[in-house]
Amino acid sequence: MTPIRPRRSALYMPGSNVRALEKARTLAADTLIFDLEDAVAPDMKVSARERVCDAVRSGYGSREVVVRINALDTPWGEADLIAVASAAPDAVLVPKVSSAETLVAIGTRLRRFGAPERTRVWAMIETPLAILEARSIASAAHDVDTRLSCFVMGTNDLAKDTRTRLLSGRAAMMPWLMTALAAARAYGIDILDGVYNALSDEEGFRAECEQGRDWGFDGKTLIHPNQIETANTVFAPTPAEVESARAIIAAFERPENAHKGAVAVDGRMVERLHAEMAKRVLALAAAIGERGF
Incomplete structure (x- = not known):
């Protein structure tokens, strides 16, 4: 990315x-x-x-x-x-x-x-x-x-x-x-x-x-x-959005989900495109954190 x-x-x-x-x-x-x-x-x-x-x-x-x-x-x-x-x-x-x-x-x-x-x-x-x-x-x-x-x-x-x-x-x-x-x-x-x-x-x-x-x-x-x-x-990710992004990425990293295109996370279906979106949320949050303000 x-x-x-x-x-x-x-x-x-x-x-x-x-x-x-x-x-x-x-x-x-x-x-x-x-x-x-x-x-x-x-x-x-x-x-x-x-x-x-x-x-x-x-x-x-x-x-x-x-x-x-x-x-x-x-x-x-x-x-x-x-x-x-x-x-x-x-x-x-x-x-x-x-x-x-x-x-x-x-x-x-x-x-x-x-x-x-x-x-x-x-x-x-x-x-x-x-x-x-x-x-x-x-x-x-x-x-x-x-x-x-x-x-x-x-x-x-x-x-x-x-x-x-x-x-x-x-x-x-x-x-x-x-x-x-x-x-x-x-x-x-x-x-x-x-x-x-x-x-x-x-x-x-x-x-x-x-x-x-x-x-x-x-x-x-x-x-x-x-x-x-x-x-x-x-324009910054909320704590809830960061938590959700981490949950989505973690779900796709589980061995049993390695070859799946969609999984259930917190009662909703998410696809691998949502994992890509989640990575961007976390990257933005990290970049903001590095700013110090």
Whole structure:
């Protein structure tokens, strides 16, 4: 099994905010996304880029560090990529990806600019065209030069471009979210759910985290540190799920079940596919335990 990296909570942090970059060292987020795009005003783009790259080089412990650059067709995108390649974060988050060709262009530049192989590429799926092209975009992961390893849903931009209302339950958004999720899973990459905008609505936030977890997302993107604890809890296996996973694996390891395709565990029939799912639950739980938060 490919090593699992927990991505329960992925917190956006504005690259122009010095205090936020420093505070990030104390937060229990699995992933930190330092933003050079939407959260930074045009006259602050250059200074934010320098500040973020310095912060990336200084390290953030076991936290995964990702930098969201400006798109290549903006005045800042190419310079962002050159600087970020040198800083070597865990990943570069590319906004408004609507075709696989964009990822090829990013991957080619990362190699040319000397980015280490461990620096991966994440793609924002946030336009109607990206949804229509989700399979093609995800298939770029099979081209090692693109470095694609994760989709990030941009639900606010999707709502803007489609004129969809972001209502409780996200009924209108569900087909697009699930289309992107199916594409990601088909090509073996992770996918993170979009942000929740109502900071004071803790109950609504938890419900949306639970919805995203149940739909199959690996974690949720966040806009405030107060959302971290809930996301970490919801997207982690529960003690009951860990116990059940251990029981399933133990059942198939018994000599009398060595050649069976299905066995009874705690009053229900489970197949070997459930054993594979159980192994992932235990691997995720172990990876979270190693984080220490």
